[in-house]
Amino acid sequence: MNPSNPRVDCHCHSLHSCDSEISVEALCRQGVRLGLSYLCLTEHKDFDPQDLCFGHFHYEKYSRDVAACQQRFNPRLKLLKGVEVDYQRRYERQIRAFLAATEFDFVLGAVHYIDGLSIFDDLLERYDADTAYRRYFAAVREAVASGFFDAIGHLDVIKRYGVCRYGPFDPHRYAEEIDAVLRALVETGTGLEINTSGLRQPPAETFPGLEVLRRYRELGGEIITLGSDAHHLPHLGYGIEEALEMARAAGFKAITVFEERQPRWVDIQT
Numbered sequence: 001m002n003p004s005n006p007r008v009d010c011h012c013h014s015l016h017s018c019d020s021e022i023s024v025e026a027l028c029r030q031g032v033r034l035g036l037s038y039l040c041l042t043e044h045k046d047f048d049p050q051d052l053c054f055g056h057f058h059y060e061k062y063s064r065d066v067a068a069c070q071q072r073f074n075p076r077l078k079l080l081k082g083v084e085v086d087y088q089r090r091y092e093r094q095i096r097a098f099l100a101a102t103e104f105d106f107v108l109g110a111v112h113y114i115d116g117l118s119i120f121d122d123l124l125e126r127y128d129a130d131t132a133y134r135r136y137f138a139a140v141r142e143a144v145a146s147g148f149f150d151a152i153g154h155l156d157v158i159k160r161y162g163v164c165r166y167g168p169f170d171p172h173r174y175a176e177e178i179d180a181v182l183r184a185l186v187e188t189g190t191g192l193e194i195n196t197s198g199l200r201q202p203p204a205e206t207f208p209g210l211e212v213l214r215r216y217r218e219l220g221g222e223i224i225t226l227g228s229d230a231h232h233l234p235h236l237g238y239g240i241e242e243a244l245e246m247a248r249a250a251g252f253k254a255i256t257v258f259e260e261r262q263p264r265w266v267d268i269q270t
Contacts, residue, residue, distance in 0.1 A: 006244075006266045008257055009237050010040040010082070010106060011153060011195060011227020016062045017044040018053035020231040024065045027236060028073045034237045038257050038266075040080035041066065042108050042153075042227070045098065047091035048116065057083075059102050080259060082106035084153060087143040088113050095148055106225075106258040108193065109149030110157075111139045119158045129166035130173075133158060137177035144184040150258050151191030151225050154198075154207035155181065163202050171212055178208075182216045191223030191256055191263070192216050194246060196239025197230075206243060213250040223256045223263060244268055 013020040014027055024041065031039040043062060044053040066081045073079060083104050085095060088111075099107065114135055117123040123132050136158045144152060156178075159169035171178060185192055195207040213224075226243045230236040247255055247268060254265040 006038075006255065006268065007034065007036045007237070007240065008038040008226055008255065008266065009036055009228050009230070009240060010038065010080070010225045010257060011042045011084070011108065011193065012039070012230040012236055013043060013084075014041055014065075016041070016057060016065070017231070018056040019044070022231075022233055024069050025072070026233060028069050028077055028079060030233055030236050031077050032073065036077060036237060038078045038080060040082045040106050040227075040257070042082040042084040042106065044086070045083050046086045046112075047094045048086065048088060048113050050116070051086065051112070080105040080257070082108060082258075084108045084110050085148065086110055086112045087139075087146065087148070088115070089139075089142055090115075092146060095146075099148060105260055107148065107150050107261065108153045108225075109143045109146075109151070110153045111136065111143055114139045120161050123158075124161060124165045129162065133162065133174050134177055137174060137181055141181045141184050144181060144188055144190050147188060149190055150261055150263075151193050151223065151256075152181075152185065153193045153227070154195040154229065155192060155212065156208045157195070157198075159203050159207075160198065160201050169203065171209065178212060179215070179219070182212070182219050182221065185216065186220045189223070191225050192221060193225045193227055194243040196226070196228050196243050197235070199239045199242065200235070206239070206246065210246050210249060213246060217251045222252075224252055225256055225258070
């Protein structure tokens with residue numbers, strides 16, 4: 001791996017998530033073709049019964065698939081076993097029990113529901129922009145404070161459909177709420193993901209954008225991960241080069257990869 005231009009993707013989904021049909025082996029083969037050095041699977045683990053992925057994830061089957069591909073693709077590709085856990089405060093007991101009974105390299109936190117309302121439709125339909133966005137960032141702050149997660153995924157993903165309903169997203173309007181999340185990340189040592197999926201979606205920018213990333217750095221943030229959030233094979237690795245440039249532009253000298261839930265620093269200085 002070129003230490004100044006690492007090829008990593010620490011957020012993608014295989015058929016062990018309900019919204020993907022890609023085999024773990026196919027993801028690994030594509031990762032090798034792309035020249036990735038690190039690939040971390042982050043399968044959905046959802047606790048809300050209304051979610052389509054509820055009950056889909058089977059830890060033992062997933063672990064067997066990962067172990068087989070780790071052996072098959074080593075040393076060409078470092079395959080890491082991760083999970084994307086959907087956080088709602090009402091399910092903290094279940095989340096705690098799940099994490100205590102399993103082993104992962106990387107646990108990525110995400111907020112997809114607030115009090116049972118999907119942030120992609122229900123929340124947006126029920127509330128105006130200010131109410132929806134502020135409720136969302138408050139929930140993300142709760143996710144950080146829970147202490148469950150190594151990093152928080154797609155920090156402002158609510159804008160994915162919010163921009164279609166409310167118009168362009170202005171982070172300045174919610175600076176206080178975003179700052180509260182960023183400060184909580186720094187205080188708890190929780191990482192911030194640069195999620196590139198927004199580049200191919202209506203916001204046409206990463207989750208979060210460069211301005212928020214710079215603010216995280218100003219506040220003392222040091223842990224950033226990169227992920228494409230691929231659910232389809234052609235999206236694996238998408239936008240990772242742009243994310244690296246963003247990280248450098250925000251003042252970061254390294255990105256982070258988690259192994260056995262411990263951060264490992266990868267130099268990105270040019």
